[in-house]
Amino acid sequence: MQRFRFPADAPDEEELALRSEVRSFLQQQRNNGGFTPCADCWVSGANPAFSARLGEQGWLGMTWPKQYGGHGRPALHRLVVTEELLAAGAPVAAHWVADRQTGAQILRFGTEAQKQEILPSMAAGTSFAAIGMSEPQAGSDLAAVVTRATQNADGNWIMNGRKIWSTGAHISDYMIVLARTSAADGRNRQVGLSQFLVPLKTPGIEITGIRDLAGSIHFNETLFDNVKLSADALLGTEGNGWAQCMGELATERSGPERYLTTFVILEQALLALRGRLDDHGVAAVGRLIAHLTSLRRMSRGIAQLIQRGDSPDTEAALVKQMGNRVERDILNEVRRLLATLPRSQWPGSLSALLDDATLRLPSHTLRGGTTEILRGIIARQLGLR
Ligand SMILES: Cc1cc2nc3c(=O)[nH]c(=O)nc-3n(C[C@H](O)[C@H](O)[C@H](O)COP(=O)(O)OP(=O)(O)OC[C@H]3O[C@@H](n4cnc5c(N)ncnc54)[C@H](O)[C@@H]3O)c2cc1C
Known part of the structure; x- marks a missing residue:
């Protein structure tokens, strides 16, 4: 192990x-x-x-x-x-x-x-830029992507398919798309996938925003209809797309965005609650700060590993999984602590921030890899599967 x-x-x-x-x-x-x-x-x-x-x-x-x-x-x-x-x-x-x-x-x-x-x-x-990994039938099971790119005799590529949930695609200039360039090798579906650097203004690309629970449009569906791409749109090596994609995930999962998303709410709430917390409240806040401190320390360690050229995928999975839980705990704890304070005494934007964050919370444990998938990765490192 x-x-x-x-x-x-x-x-x-x-x-x-x-x-x-x-x-x-x-x-x-x-x-x-x-x-x-x-x-x-x-x-x-x-x-x-x-x-x-x-x-x-x-x-x-x-x-x-x-x-x-x-x-x-x-x-x-x-x-x-x-x-x-x-x-x-x-x-x-x-x-x-x-x-x-x-x-x-x-x-x-x-x-x-x-x-x-x-x-x-x-x-x-x-x-x-936007990330073009997920498809309607390929999320956790990413190797199931069916977006296809085929190379013409002149070296250009033709791309057809559909990506979904791509954050910011509607305001982006480029998307790195994971596409199938050759058949899977029997049951090994990770073979035959390649990454493409796609300029999003290319003819044949249609981007449609998807409204989330909180009412905003930040992620998108992207259609590729006979999109002609130059030979150099192939990013890296043909057939190496799976390994290249997995290499991205350590940076995607390990950063402070996996545990600081709701921090602004904790900070505002603590300003309002200063001098008003009982012993249980103080202990609850202390617990949150201790978790955040550990996660910062872990994320810092991962940044150093990436700097050295390592690919700490499993450590990143651990940070994301634990970080998402702390983000949820912050919202629950803040709501409980604020119950002691009349709403008229809440800072101006706190109520709106709390409502908005609550509606977005379910997405934290989906984007960037679900909790179940991350736990599977961690379990493998522990030798449990
Ligand atoms: C806000 C947000 C932003 C996103 N941004 C992007 C983006 O920019 N680019 C992009 O490509 N994608 C993006 N995604 C998509 C995201 O990566 C997927 O939602 C995620 O990988 C899960 O895939 P899915 O939605 O198809 O769910 P599924 O894979 O269908 O999973 C549904 C449920 O089944 C569980 N499950 C699935 N397989 C297993 C298994 N083997 N064992 C145990 N449980 C399992 C999952 O844990 C989950 O609870 C975004 C998603 C969200 C919510």
Whole structure:
């Protein structure tokens, strides 16, 4: 049985300075009306102008090489920035996927021309990306995708199929699509899948928004009808799409967006409840903070592993699974603690934030891998299956 790895490393001076710089920037933005805090801000809080402001600050594409518009900084610096943005409830959804995973995939598998053309605008916060993995019959069972790409004699690809739930596709410039390029090898359906970097303005692509429980449209269905793609749209190696996709999941699952989504609500509630908590309330808040502290420590360890070139998929599954539970516990605990306070004494936006977050809560344990699937991954690492 392999153990879980979460290397520890104390923050250095540069990190501490960066954290206070980001905090002052966010305070200033809020004071100037640059944004209103939202829960779930990395999925439903798209604000391209705000993303461009972060790009100007040098806080997007932070770990990418400077020659492609990045800033050559360590993964822990990016973690500091993302933590502060999420804790403040800043509207980061527009650039989130490009900055978190699409840029890294292009860096690893893209052509030199793609890196030069696409990465600088992603780092500037002016070009966005979406994830094209799920299909109506392929979610947890991702190898069941039926979107197909076939190569013509002239080397171009023709794509047909349907992706669903792609967050931000309606405002994105690119989507990395997982498609079948050849038949499965008997029962091994992971064979014959490939990734494509698809410009979303290509003729034959139709994107339709899907309204969620909270009433907002942030994810989409995307149809591909005989979409003609150039030969270099194939990202990486033909047939290696499954492995490339799995490589993305450590970055997709391990970050602070898996445990800080409802943090803005906890913070506002604690301001209102200051001096009014009984012993049980204090213990409940202490428990939440202890969990959040552990998750931060684990997420920090994963950032270091990714920096070293490791792919800590199982550790990431653990962070997401535990983090989703803490996000739920925060909402339940805040609701219980606030019951002691007349609504007229709640801070202005707290009620609306709480309602909105409650409607979005069911999606936390679906997006990025369901609880059952993550527990299966963790169980395998423990040697239980
Ligand atoms: C807000 C949101 C944003 C999303 N954004 C994106 C995106 O940008 N791009 C993208 O490609 N997808 C996205 N998704 C889709 C997401 O990845 C899928 O919803 C998820 O993988 C689950 O797939 P499914 O919805 O088909 O559910 P299913 O796979 O049908 O699962 C339904 C239930 O059955 C359980 N189940 C399934 N298989 C097993 C098993 N083998 N063992 C035990 N239990 C099992 C699941 O745990 C779940 O409880 C998003 C989803 C949400 C909610």
